[in-house]
Amino acid sequence: MHKIVQKISRPDPEAVKILGELGVATVHEAQGRTGLMKPYMRPIYPSAKVAGPAVTVLCQSGDNLMIHAAVAVCQPGDVLVVTTGSDSTDGMFGDLLATSLMAHGVLGLIIDAGVRDVSELTAMDFPVWSRAISAQGTVKATPGSVNVPIVCAGAGIKPGDVIVGDMDGVVVVPRERAAEVAKASQARVAKEEKNRHSLRSGELGLDMYGLRNKLKELGVEWVDE
Numbered sequence: 001m002h003k004i005v006q007k008i009s010r011p012d013p014e015a016v017k018i019l020g021e022l023g024v025a026t027v028h029e030a031q032g033r034t035g036l037m038k039p040y041m042r043p044i045y046p047s048a049k050v051a052g053p054a055v056t057v058l059c060q061s062g063d064n065l066m067i068h069a070a071v072a073v074c075q076p077g078d079v080l081v082v083t084t085g086s087d088s089t090d091g092m093f094g095d096l097l098a099t100s101l102m103a104h105g106v107l108g109l110i111i112d113a114g115v116r117d118v119s120e121l122t123a124m125d126f127p128v129w130s131r132a133i134s135a136q137g138t139v140k141a142t143p144g145s146v147n148v149p150i151v152c153a154g155a156g157i158k159p160g161d162v163i164v165g166d167m168d169g170v171v172v173v174p175r176e177r178a179a180e181v182a183k184a185s186q187a188r189v190a191k192e193e194k195n196r197h198s199l200r201s202g203e204l205g206l207d208m209y210g211l212r213n214k215l216k217e218l219g220v221e222w223v224d225e
């Protein structure tokens with residue numbers, strides 16, 4: 001059944017803010033190296049960053065009808081996450097849809113398909129992560145769904161999950177774990193800063209991480225020649 005779910009639960013805004021500030025690499029590590037989308041999902045310009053609850057969209061390949069439908073249920077601060085029923089690189093999103101999303105307070109787009117009008121999107125400072133850039137147009141003729149569980153670029157996403165995107169890619173944090181992962185991410189940053197200080201002081205990673213014993217266990221020998 002095709003459907004548009006109008007109301008979803010969203011995560012704590014403070015947790016979303018923290019996750020966005022700490023970034024994809026830290027968040028991914030802090031939640032046990034899970035939730036990362038495939039590395040072909042790249043931002044259309046280097047400074048792109050986003051963090052917010054997901055409004056999910058399932059489209060037919062080459063058809064952006066359901067993206068238009070999704071705008072009607074978005075709230076300020078949301079991130080639109082779009083996938084297709086089969087692989088697609090068609091340009092399903094451009095500057096006109098971005099104009100509409102920005103008017104409704106949507107912070108960015110994650111789409112496992114193609115986008116077009118990249119120069120305009122960049123000038124608008126609307127952050128987008130996509131599988132491809134393509135001028136290939138689309139139609140508006142096939143039903144899909146909005147705010148249902150989807151898989152986008154290899155990552156499972158439920159409506160309201162936290163999406164974090166930057167130059168390192170895109171990571172998904174389950175809504176119910178947002179506060180927990182935010183706290184773990186902060187702890188990881190503090191630990192990394194301590195390690196960074198030790199490395200600047202000349203300490204070897206071999207000693208800091210206790211890796212000499214690991215090398216010995218693996219049978220690696222130190223020799224002079």
